[in-house]
Amino acid sequence: MLGLTRKDTILFLIVIAMVICAPVLLNPFPSNSALAQFNAGYPDLMQRFLIFGIFAIGFNILFGLTGYLSFGHAAFLGAGSYAGVWMFKLLSMNVLPAILVSILVAGVFSVLIGFVSLRRSGIYFSILTLAFAQMSYALAYSVLTPITNGETGLQLSLNDPRILDGVAAADGSLPVANFFGVEMRDSLDVALGGWSFTFNAGYYLCAVFMILAFYIAIRIFRSPFGMMLRAVKSNQQRMSYTGLNPRPYTLAAFVISGMFAGLAGGLMVAMDPLAGAERMQWTRSGEVVLMTILGGMGTLIGPVLGAGLIKYLENILSKINDNVLHQWFSFMPDGLENVIVTLIHPFVGKGWHLTLGLMFMAVVIFLPGGLVQGGQKIAALLRRKKADPNTVKQPAE
Amino acid sequence: MESIILQILTGLDKGSAYALIALGLTLIFGTLGVVNFAHGALFMIGAFCAVTLHRLLQFSHVVIDETQTDFLGNPRKIEVPYIYDWLGEPLGRAVIDWSVPLAILFAVPVMILIGVIMERGLIKHFYKRSHADQILVTFGLAIVLQEIIKAFYGANPIPMGAPSAFVGSFDFGVLVGFDVNSVIYPYWRLVYFGFSMVIIAAVFAFLQFTTFGMVVRAGMADRETVGLLGINIDKRFTIVFGIAAAVAGLAGVMYTPILSPNYNMGMDFLVLSFVVVVVGGMGSLPGAVLAGFLLGILQSFASMSVVVETIPGINQVVIYLVAMIILLVRPRGLMGRKGVMED
Secondary structure: OOOOOHHHHHHHHHHHHHHHHHHHHOOOOOOOOHHHHHOOOOHHHHHHHHHHHHHHHHHHHHHHHHOOOOOOOHHHHHHHHHHHHHHHHHOOOEHHHHHHHHHHHHHHHHHHHHHHHOOOOHHHHHHHHHHHHHHHHHHHHOOOHHHHOOOOOEEOOOOOOOOOOOOOOOOOOOOOOEEOOEEOOOEEEEEEOOEEEEEEHHHHHHHHHHHHHHHHHHHHHHOHHHHHHHHHHHOHHHHHHOOOOHHHHHHHHHHHHHHHHHHHHHHHHHHOOEEOHHHHOHHHHHHHHHHHHHHOOOOOOHHHHHHHHHHHHHHHHOOOOHHHHHHHOOOOOHHHHHHHHHHHHHHOHHHHHHHHHHHHHHHHHHOOOHHHHHHHHHHHHHHHHHHHHHHHHOOOO | OHHHHHHHHHHHHHHHHHHHHHHHHHHHHHHHOOOOOOHHHHHHHHHHHHHHHHHHHOOEEEEEEEEEEOOOOOEEEEEEEHHHHHHOHHHHHHHHHOHHHHHHHHHHHHHHHHHHHHHHHOHHHHOOOOHHHHHHHHHHHHHHHHHHHHHHHOOOOOOOOOOHHHOOEEEHHHHHOOOOOOOEEEHHHHHHHHHHHHHHHHHHHHHHHOHHHHHHHHHHHOHHHHHHOOOOHHHHHHHHHHHHHHHHHHHHHHHOOOOOOOOOHHHHHHHHHHHHHHHHOOOOHHHHHHHHHHHHHHHHHHOOHHHHHHOOOHHHHHHHHHHHHHHHHOOOOOOOOOOOOOO
């Protein structure tokens, strides 16, 4: 289907199904039960799953295939966000032009940065991209204030021109982002017994883009172009000896991943029309690296899993405070309860970064292929157990 | 003229910190071939060694002073640090006042221990893996170390004072014949600069004039041959890692009066120190020191109001700009050796 092999088609269909059903799948607990805080099925979080999924898919095209570790991808995310908000301010509140322009601006930006940075490889490349991103961040805070609105962040205001939409609503409230009339924050609440599910318009817009991005990624991974990118990773010297110049391929990969980041930035502002310079900070770039590694670099589904996991933990773990912990362990004797709460306390709530750091280290040390490799290992283990009796029976030839 | 001298002086203390961190980074890279993203965290831990010692010294017990009364007429309760009881009040007061310099003695063993544990426990297993993996695992470690410090000390900066003898500024202008107060410079920054020079000199002397240093230098040049000569190079490199950690830690200890330590101070310095290392040339110790001072001074020149007015925003980006130009024009950096990191 669509030029995919059977295996890829199945994977693609599974992803589509998961994304469409996510509002239901991610809300497995009734909304008034004690476990409801583990539900992830609210629009804001699900949108972030998809947006960061797109960001990580794009990053993976560069890092997973060519092995170039960029520490500056947040710059494209930020550039895309600013471009998106400007489109909202100048043209119209329709999200489509905003998102398209975000992709375009991030693409142009990444051609510039990529052209310079890709002259070097290895750690020098990482430092160069880091330097560019930090520069953009610093400039967004200082000189570019007319464009970026500095520390306050770029916001919509009532006296924006908005050529297509005309003036703001009569009641003086800010206009909302929409897709040909469908407002991004429109959602349909369905209550089924104890469960309540929210189907949000913005989420499904993200879903369309994410599925599109995922499809493009599959095609790139399976194409001759993807093969060339892998060649860059495995042996650049041999590649150039066979008469191929690796530079155009790496630059193309860099720009594609930059455009994915721009798309993520555009979607981010489509969901919440606000762009700040902190989106360009290098810790953001570090975050996407974490996501890709955690999920499994160089795999198709890995980055999406990593992005989902990190965003889920960020939301869920940081919500757990001491009161919640005491509630959970209230069945224990008091002394033991306090001991356990004290033990868990540093890892949740404000300290969830500690959990993240430890998890990340564990993955890098023991599972360089990330969660996907972990899954494969488990699957292989199960298969071997199942296959064992058959192999014994086979006669020696 | 006055303002130029002032800018050079202002650049020196930041440059000293960059130079010290970059020196440690280069030591680790040159010996072990590992790109250590956790080096900024070591700087930060050093700063918190000073905080810890300061707090330990101030452990106190309550004494009821009958001669004074508070506003309700009750005898006033006074907290007396234990150290007053042991050393007498004047000496105890002096010790607390001097807690930052004293923290050097406390930080050296702690940092060497942390460095050795880090190398033996984690980094040892990453020699054979790619640089990207090394960056990633040390990046993870940096996050963990930061969060541990945050859990213990909170997220707010903790102000630390320099010894009262060094509070105030030195009028540098009078010395060279300018007007009074034209070039003034805080004493502590002068101390910091001198201190960093001492440390840098000590590290270089250690590598240049001792047998241990000779072996380490030989190992940096050709690890395999040194191993074949029957020298246990791994053990020495572990110690070098400890020394590099201690250098970063000391840079952090002495920096506390200049910048109140908080848990993510290391990350800011780390990014800049990497730029410094790359500008100086990967694997070159003199290059790291030179580039550290150079970029520090350059940064302070760029923040002069005259310069900022001509080229807005230059003070924010000058270091990165220089790094980019150097990397593109002189890929090996200022003093880089041939064949280091040229894959």
